[in-house]
Amino acid sequence: MSAEMPDPLGRENEELRQEVRTAREAAEITAQLVAEQFEETERILALFQSANAQREAVLNAASRISIIAADKEGRITLFNRGAEGMLGYAAAEVLGGRTPLDFHLRTEIVARCEELGQIVGEAVEGPGLFMQYARRQMSGEQEWTYVRKDGSHIQVSMSVTGIHSGDGELGGFLCAAMDITHLKRQEERLRQAMTVAESANRTKTTFLANMSHELRTPLNAIIGYSEMLEEEAGDAGLGGFVEDLRKIHTAGKHLLALINDVLDLSKIEAGKVELFVESFSVASMIDDVASTIRPLIEKKENRLEIKVAEGLGTMKSDLMRTRQILFNLLSNAAKFTEKGTITIEAFADASSREEQIVFRVRDTGIGMSPEQIARIFQPFVQADSTTTRKFGGTGLGLTISRTFCRMMGGEVAVESREGHGSTFTVTLPQEVKSKREALEGGGAAERLKPREKASTPRGPNTVLVIDDDPAVHELLANYLEKDGFDVVTASSGEEGIRLALELRPTVITLDILMPGMDGWAVLRALKSNPDTSQIPVVIITIEENRNLGFTLGASDFLVKPVSHLELFDTLRKYKRVSVTGRILVVEDEEETRNLLVRLIRKEGWDVAEAENGRVALDRIAERKPDLIFLDLMMPVMDGFEFVKEIRNREEYQLIPVVVVTAKDLTPEERQWLNGNVYQVFKKGSYNRSELMRQVRELVLRHVSPRPEAGKDVKRGG
Amino acid sequence: MPKILLVEDNEMNRDMLSRRLVRREFEVVTAATGLEAIEKARSLRPDLILMDLSLPDVDGWEATRRIKGAAETAGIPVIALTAHAMAGDREKALEAGANDYDTKPVEFDRLIQKITTLLGDARRA
Ligand SMILES: Nc1ncnc2c1ncn2[C@@H]1O[C@H](COP(=O)(O)OP(=O)(O)O)[C@@H](O)[C@H]1O
Ligand SMILES: [Mg+2]
Numbered sequence: 091m092s093a094e095m096p097d098p099l100g101r102e103n104e105e106l107r108q109e110v111r112t113a114r115e116a117a118e119i120t121a122q123l124v125a126e127q128f129e130e131t132e133r134i135l136a137l138f139q140s141a142n143a144q145r146e147a148v149l150n151a152a153s154r155i156s157i158i159a160a161d162k163e164g165r166i167t168l169f170n171r172g173a174e175g176m177l178g179y180a181a182a183e184v185l186g187g188r189t190p191l192d193f194h195l196r197t198e199i200v201a202r203c204e205e206l207g208q209i210v211g212e213a214v215e216g217p218g219l220f221m222q223y224a225r226r227q228m229s230g231e232q233e234w235t236y237v238r239k240d241g242s243h244i245q246v247s248m249s250v251t252g253i254h255s256g257d258g259e260l261g262g263f264l265c266a267a268m269d270i271t272h273l274k275r276q277e278e279r280l281r282q283a284m285t286v287a288e289s290a291n292r293t294k295t296t297f298l299a300n301m302s303h304e305l306r307t308p309l310n311a312i313i314g315y316s317e318m319l320e321e322e323a324g325d326a327g328l329g330g331f332v333e334d335l336r337k338i339h340t341a342g343k344h345l346l347a348l349i350n351d352v353l354d355l356s357k358i359e360a361g362k363v364e365l366f367v368e369s370f371s372v373a374s375m376i377d378d379v380a381s382t383i384r385p386l387i388e389k390k391e392n393r394l395e396i397k398v399a400e401g402l403g404t405m406k407s408d409l410m411r412t413r414q415i416l417f418n419l420l421s422n423a424a425k426f427t428e429k430g431t432i433t434i435e436a437f438a439d440a441s442s443r444e445e446q447i448v449f450r451v452r453d454t455g456i457g458m459s460p461e462q463i464a465r466i467f468q469p470f471v472q473a474d475s476t477t478t479r480k481f482g483g484t485g486l487g488l489t490i491s492r493t494f495c496r497m498m499g500g501e502v503a504v505e506s507r508e509g510h511g512s513t514f515t516v517t518l519p520q521e522v523k524s525k526r527e528a529l530e531g532g533g534a535a536e537r538l539k540p541r542e543k544a545s546t547p548r549g550p551n552t553v554l555v556i557d558d559d560p561a562v563h564e565l566l567a568n569y570l571e572k573d574g575f576d577v578v579t580a581s582s583g584e585e586g587i588r589l590a591l592e593l594r595p596t597v598i599t600l601d602i603l604m605p606g607m608d609g610w611a612v613l614r615a616l617k618s619n620p621d622t623s624q625i626p627v628v629i630i631t632i633e634e635n636r637n638l639g640f641t642l643g644a645s646d647f648l649v650k651p652v653s654h655l656e657l658f659d660t661l662r663k664y665k666r667v668s669v670t671g672r673i674l675v676v677e678d679e680e681e682t683r684n685l686l687v688r689l690i691r692k693e694g695w696d697v698a699e700a701e702n703g704r705v706a707l708d709r710i711a712e713r714k715p716d717l718i719f720l721d722l723m724m725p726v727m728d729g730f731e732f733v734k735e736i737r738n739r740e741e742y743q744l745i746p747v748v749v750v751t752a753k754d755l756t757p758e759e760r761q762w763l764n765g766n767v768y769q770v771f772k773k774g775s776y777n778r779s780e781l782m783r784q785v786r787e788l789v790l791r792h793v794s795p796r797p798e799a800g801k802d803v804k805r806g807g
Numbered sequence: 808m809p810k811i812l813l814v815e816d817n818e819m820n821r822d823m824l825s826r827r828l829v830r831r832e833f834e835v836v837t838a839a840t841g842l843e844a845i846e847k848a849r850s851l852r853p854d855l856i857l858m859d860l861s862l863p864d865v866d867g868w869e870a871t872r873r874i875k876g877a878a879e880t881a882g883i884p885v886i887a888l889t890a891h892a893m894a895g896d897r898e899k900a901l902e903a904g905a906n907d908y909d910t911k912p913v914e915f916d917r918l919i920q921k922i923t924t925l926l927g928d929a930r931r932a
């Protein structure tokens with residue numbers, strides 16, 4: 091199989107998504123234009139309030155916009171040419187006699203009256219609706235349905251404004267509307283296309299699952315017969331056949347492994363993997379895996395070492411999946427190592443709140459470069475394109491292993507150096523929970539008034555809550571605000587995506603069952619946009635389909651009703667700690683300096699910059715930084731000299747320095763740095779998110795937190 | 808010589824497995840459907856049953872349940888053979904009363920080990 095497997099459906103999806111995006115942008119631009127036209131018209135209206143003839147001329151010039159004005163009682167006083175065209179009535183027919191309500195769907199009016207009534211706390215009816223909008227200046231555009239004279243319906247985007255008399259009294263209102271029927275139709279068409287594409291995707295997955303199952307039956311026979319014949323040929327002294335029969339057998343088993351991987355992946359994609367949690371002894375599970383893998387390891391003259399911590403006892407987890415994860419890692423180790431040592435370790439880690447079991451698979455094989463490491467967890471991707479030819483495989487093992495790990499509430503991490511071997515570390519909870527039990531019931535979710543979307547200034551930690559239920563908004567906001575988060579709420583998927591783009595929240599909570607765009611679609615949209623794909627999404631829903639969630643890129647999964655404790659536990663790991671600290675970046679290369687500065691600033695820290703050691707000393711004199719990032723090779727004053735300078739001054743001695751350099755250090759240099767700086771990063775050997783993770787950790791370690799955030803500060807390491 | 812009832816609807820797999828079992832000195836009788844399995848369990852009294860799960864007429868779970876539900880055959884150990892593909896198969900098999908399970912395609916040596924263990928247990932019981 092090639093490393094880049096073409097995925098026509100994926101591409102089609104992507105194209106559709108692109109189309110939707112374009113359409114949405116077009117819609118936004120149109121809406122903007124409408125708003126501008128309205129404003130312009132209103133401005134002119136005000137200007138010519140007395141000059142009747144001119145006013146008429148202006149109104150009629152706006153022929154694509156329907157403008158209808160009415161007095162306090164709702165009697166129509168103005169009906170422009172645009173209104174005539176849009177609604178099919180002549181101005182003479184409606185002036186004086188009708189009210190703008192006559193052009194609306196009755197049910198829609200009733201619903202809006204009710205909605206507004208709840209907000210203002212008094213009954214609203216009839217033309218009073220528009221007067222209320224005008225009085226409260228809730229004139230912002232809304233979508234409405236207009237009913238034309240011939241009974242047909244059109245969708246309009248309409249705004250309501252008050253008409254004030256000379257003395258400032260509200261004397262009537264004005265409805266300005268624009269036909270958006272064609273836009274709506276286009277939106278609907280695209281939505282349908284999306285649905286079709288998604289269901290095709292599901293069909294594909296189901297087909298794949300069935301197909302793989304069908305493939306296995308004949309394969310069964312091939313593997314079984316060849317193995318049997320191999321034995322029989324051996325017994326009958328037909329040594330010449332044995333080798334060929336073994337080849338058939340091996341090829342059959344390989345094919346089976348491929349089918350199993352593809353099947354697993356398609357099941358994961360279809361959200362059909364269920365955990366089966368049982369209690370088992372860690373040591374005997376490892377023995378079991380080891381005995382299966384040993385022949386594979388010894389074939390390449392490798393040694394297998396097993397180190398299980400004393401008294402490790404049992405764990406509660408999905409035995410088959412746990413075994414499969416370890417088997418995958420061990421067979422990779424065997425595949426990429428020759429005449430070396432492969433070690434599997436297991437021990438308990440009680441340092442976190444929940445006891446965890448750590449499995450570590452270490453090899454002394456070919457290792458990987460940082461670029462390769464960044465790619466290997468993606469499906470069908472291998473470290474490089476020659477891997478398949480040399481070592482076989484599908485590039486699915488790690489993808490599957492990681493998904494299983496995450497489903498069980500664990501993680502898999504890798505460390506590797508090219509030419510020196512690799513270490514994969516799997517962490518799983520000692521007790522995997524197959525279903526989270528909420529500690530508190532859902533009774534607290536009493537219905538509350540919709541939250542006001544006040545645009546108060548926000549701190550460093552904002553949670554965007556996407557849920558159609560206002561009671562959930564209220565409940566989560568209550569909890570989260572107590573935990574020091576700022577909360578912004580969205581009542582629909584579309585609104586959520588827009589707010590995510592606009593606010594870049596620290597973390598998003600997402601409901602699945604929502605009218606219109608459901609949570610899965612929202613998650614997909616968020617993850618497919620590079621601007622939002624990094625924001626962790628926690629799914630909070632009544633639907634127990636965490637697997638699909640994790641496949642689509644969710645970070646956590648909570649089942650409603652959610653307790654305060656559970657929510658806090660889940661969200662606090664995404665919390666950014668506020669710091670007042672200042673970081674000084676010393677680097678002569680402008681591009682690298684800008685990059686670092688930008689990355690650091692994005693995290694909300696204060697940054698100063700300097701292009702060489704001399705300038706850096708000036709900056710320090712201005713204000714002492716809490717942490718310094720330092721390049722070594724710079725003009726005027728290089729990094730070594732700079733470090734000597736600051737280490738000689740008592741007041742600067744304790745500032746931690748982190749060296750980021752492209753220089754190949756001599757052993758002497760390295761040793762000298764070891765005594766004088768905190769850490770050395772090699773340029774190019776880190777990727778951005780890794781660097782930022784490290785930076786964050788360093789800052790947390792060295793920069794003092796803001797006093798008021800003190801209670802929440804957690805320091806790692 | 809212990810007698811094994813091999814229940815498997817796929818002819819090739821039935822042939823292959825039974826021949827391999829005979830080579831390991833078991834006496835093998837076969838059944839191709841669930842009902843046939845129930846009937847042969849009663850009439851032939853095998854020492855152990857290897858039960859495929861997807862079978863025509865009565866499936867392997869139901870057949871196991873009935874065999875384990877009838878006093879005369881309840882004591883016969885059953886090993887369910889599940890297709891790895893189907894999540895939940897093995898749990899359902901154990902629920903139905905199977906004593907053990909193995910996945911298909913079988914790793915023959917492992918299967919033999921399971922058979923030997925169960926036969927030993929049965930003898931001791
Ligand atoms: N222990 C290891 N040593 C070196 N490279 C590894 C190791 N484990 C995984 N890799 C790299 O990661 C890639 C993906 O691994 P995996 O998902 O298991 O797929 P596969 O083994 O089928 O190629 C491998 O092709 C290999 O390039
Ligand atoms: Mg692999």
